[in-house]
Amino acid sequence: MSDLLFLAQRLPYPPTKGEKIRAFHELKYLAQWYDIHLGCLIDDPDDRQYIDALRPLCRDIHVAQINRRTARLACLTGLLTADALSVMYFRHRGLIDWVNNVVDTVRPAITFVYSSNMAPYVLDLPNTGKTVVDLVDVDSEKWRAFANATKSPMRPVYRREWRKIAELERRIARHCALSALVSDAEAALFARHNPDCAKTIRGVSNGVDYRYFDPASHYPPPYDTTRPNFVFTGTMDYPPNGDAAAWFAAEILPLIQASLPAAQFHVVGSNPSPEVRKLDQRAGVFVSGRVPDVRPYIAHATAGVAPMRIARGIQNKVLEAMAMARPVVLTAGALEGIAAVPMLEAILADTAADFAAACCRLAITTDGVAIGAAARRRIISNYDWDATLRGFDDILRPGMPPAEAVHRSAPVSHLQPVESSH
Incomplete structure (x- = not known):
């Protein structure tokens, strides 16, 4: 199997919130055809208990732990530099060193980055192979909306973040083999912002585990069901x-x-x-x-x-x-x-x-x-995960139809989603 470097801003397990749900299913899908080197961060100590659950999917895993309070203070140094604050929050010296070592020694065929905040780890490195960044959303637009919706002292901070993230998104679009977004509408918006890169921008939809979210199962009522x-x-x-x-x-x-x-x-x-x-x-x-x-x-x-x-x-x-x-x-x-x-x-x-x-x-x-x-x-x-993630196939598995792919068993103890983030 070829090697794939997978970077995520948080441990992609358990799939209990939006960013983890999508990243986990992508990781599980890609593990069928690649030896995965997973690098990620943890800012919730409770997540450490789940690291071993991902080992069956990965060749190796590097998890860098950050303290939320310390990281928030550290990210303010971005005000003195050209960096976005959210990028500074997820910057970790140990993870930088690990990524550099993987790129130098393994030379992955594919580098798959989940979220714009993690892209700076690889944007300036050689030997990263074909780079795919799953932006998920046009994050700069979220910060623009925050700036427009608030009259608080944070408004200039949000406006600065909007501009900095938009600059980063432009770098990603120009550097990467593919910029993926969670819907065709988000992809179209990103393409309007980056028209010279439109051919390498596409929507790859989320799915949902509809076998788990099954209305036919029995669920004890958690509230008074005689009321609306x-x-x-x-x-x-x-x-x-x-x-x-x-x-x-x-x-x-x-x-x-x-x-x-x-x-x-x-x-x-x-x-x-x-x-x-x-x-x-x-x-x-x-x-x-x-x-x-x-x-x-x-x-x-x-x-x-x-x-x-x-x-x-x-x-x-x-x-x-x-x-x-x-x-x-x-x-x-x-x-x-x-x-x-x-x-x-x-x-x-x-x-x-x-x-x-x-x-x-x-x-x-x-x-x-x-x-x-x-x-x-x-x-x-419309929303089976295996079907939606085939949107990556021509980039990640060129010339290899799904039916001919070597399928790896993934004996992950599948802790199912209990909530969503957005």
Whole structure:
């Protein structure tokens, strides 16, 4: 087998949040044809227990641990240099040395980089082979949205980050054999920013494990199912998720409760920020924090909700709810990149009034049954991981059709997703 250097900003296991879900499935897919040298960072000490779970997929693994508080302070040095702050956060001397050694001694045929923040580890190195960067989203646009949405003292910092990340993205587009993004829409946006590199930019969609997110399984109800229950899942220290949860709790839920006083809103996901925790003080709002399994919350929901006002790429929370055959009410930003027919496979609503009306409709009619069933059919048809990741095949396995590839058994103890990040 040829060697492949795989770099990720966090250990791609367990697949419990958006960045880990996609990176894990890519790693598992590529391990069928390559000896993988995995380099990544850990900023959550709890993740160390999962390193051994990835060893069956990798020739070797180097994990560099960073302290979140120290890394945040260190990344501020970027204000004195030309670097983006988020790049500085993920810079680690030990990982730099390991990458240099792998490139010098192994000379990988392929270097696969997950996220723009990790690209500086290899952009200036020789002997990296064919380089593929999975940008996932056009990250610079997220920072631009943050800058436009805030009036706080952080606004100039966000604007600087927007410009610096955009510069890095341009370098990546010019340097790499392929720049991948999570949807055709994100790829088209990135190509508009980098028209001279359009031929090496493409969308490779996320998938979802619809066999795990199976509505036919039995799930004990985690809340009172005699009430209308609306569920939002995600990593709750991710600012766009916090904003979405706050908007639903403050502006949408009161409109629902005016017609359905018993309606409840469940915010399900790890690391709720202080602002998100305060939502728990509102009538009918429940902030769960980390849960062992997100499926019971989705399975018994009147609807999944994705009231994203700042959104990039594909929302895993939407795919998971659709896979569970639940109707989803979502904004246009949350629908972007997902091949769901509005009003038939998901309900589109961009104002608080429209969002509340859609939620009330699902609570008092049986419309959600047909919408949820259609949503699951869409997931099975369009979002199988092996099918979506074939979008890399012509670059990563030229001249080798999938049916002829040497298949490596991957006996990973598959700890399944329990939540999404975006």
